[in-house]
Amino acid sequence: MEKILYIKANFKEENDSYSLKLGRKFIEDYKVKNPNAHVKEIDLYQEDLAHLDHERIGIVFSPESNELTKYVEEFMEYDKYVIVAPMWNLSIPSILKTYIDHIVVAGKTFKYTEEGPVGLLENKKALHITARGGLYSEGPGADFEMGDRYLRTILGFMGIQDFNxxxxxxxxxxxxxxxxxxxxxxxxxxxxxxxEF
Ligand SMILES: Cc1cc2nc3c(=O)[nH]c(=O)nc-3n(C[C@H](O)[C@H](O)[C@H](O)COP(=O)(O)O)c2cc1C
Known part of the structure; x- marks a missing residue:
C-alpha cells in the first residue's frame, strides 16, 4: 500500500489560502484515483516544532527514539510527500525550515561517505504545492525564487530526486x-x- 505524507505549512484557514485550496483539491483527487493509498496529514502549526537550540539539537539527533525523532522516523516511512507552503519573503515559511531541521539527520535520511554525503531516501517522490504573490516561475523574478529551489535541493540531498x-x-x-x-x-x-504522481 502506497503511503503519502501531506505536509501543510500554512496557518491560514483552507478557504483563505490558494495553496491550501490547491493542495486539498490535489490530495482529494489523488485519493479518488488511489483508494487504497494511505494518506496522512500533518499540519506543522499543530506540532511541537521550535528552532533547534542547544538542548533540542541533542534530542533531534539522539540515537534513541523520542518525542522529536518521531518526525524523521515518520518521514522515512512514507513513499511520497506533498508539501503545501506559501512563498514568504522569496522562500518558505520558517516553520517548514524548522521541520526540515528535524528530518535531515545523518544516519537516517543521509549518510557521510568518503565521497561526500549521500541521500538515503530512495525511490520516493515529492510535490511542492505553493502560492506566490508575484511571478517567479519565469521572467526576471525567477532568479529571486529561493523556496522551491531550497526544497528541491534539500530533498535531493536526502535522496528524493523526483521532485515537482x-x-x-x-x-x-x-x-x-x-x-x-x-x-x-x-x-x-x-x-x-x-x-503522474
Ligand atoms: C509574510 C509574508 C511574506 C510574503 N512574501 C512574498 C514574497 O516574497 N513574494 C511574493 O510574491 N509574495 C509574498 N507574499 C504573498 C504570498 O506569497 C501570497 O499572498 C500567497 O498567495 C500566499 O499563499 P496562500 O494564499 O496559500 O496563503 C508574502 C506573504 C506573507 C504573509
Whole structure:
C-alpha cells in the first residue's frame, strides 16, 4: 500500500489560502484515483516544532527514539510527500525550515561517505504545492525564487530526486474574480497531475 505524507505549512484557514485550496483539491483527487493509498496529514502549526537550540539539537539527533525523532522516523516511512507552503519573503515559511531541521539527520535520511554525503531516501517522490504573490516561475523574478529551489535541493540531498512543483502565482496581482477563474483552471491541472504522481 502506497503511503503519502501531506505536509501543510500554512496557518491560514483552507478557504483563505490558494495553496491550501490547491493542495486539498490535489490530495482529494489523488485519493479518488488511489483508494487504497494511505494518506496522512500533518499540519506543522499543530506540532511541537521550535528552532533547534542547544538542548533540542541533542534530542533531534539522539540515537534513541523520542518525542522529536518521531518526525524523521515518520518521514522515512512514507513513499511520497506533498508539501503545501506559501512563498514568504522569496522562500518558505520558517516553520517548514524548522521541520526540515528535524528530518535531515545523518544516519537516517543521509549518510557521510568518503565521497561526500549521500541521500538515503530512495525511490520516493515529492510535490511542492505553493502560492506566490508575484511571478517567479519565469521572467526576471525567477532568479529571486529561493523556496522551491531550497526544497528541491534539500530533498535531493536526502535522496528524493523526483521532485515537482505546482505553483499558483500572482495572487497579489489579479482581482479575486480573476484569481477564482485561474484557480478553476489549476484544479483541472491538479487532477491531471495526480495521474503522474
Ligand atoms: C509574510 C509574508 C511574506 C510574503 N512574501 C512574498 C514574497 O516574497 N513574494 C511574493 O510574491 N509574495 C509574498 N507574499 C504573498 C504570498 O506569497 C501570497 O499572498 C500567497 O498567495 C500566499 O499563499 P496562500 O494564499 O496559500 O496563503 C508574502 C506573504 C506573507 C504573509
Amino acid at each position: 512543483t505546482f505553483a499558483f502565482e500572482q495572487t497579489g496581482v489579479f482581482s479575486p474574480e480573476q484569481l477564482n477563474e485561474m484557480l478553476e483552471k489549476k484544479y483541472k491541472e491538479a487532477k491531471k497531475l495526480t495521474e
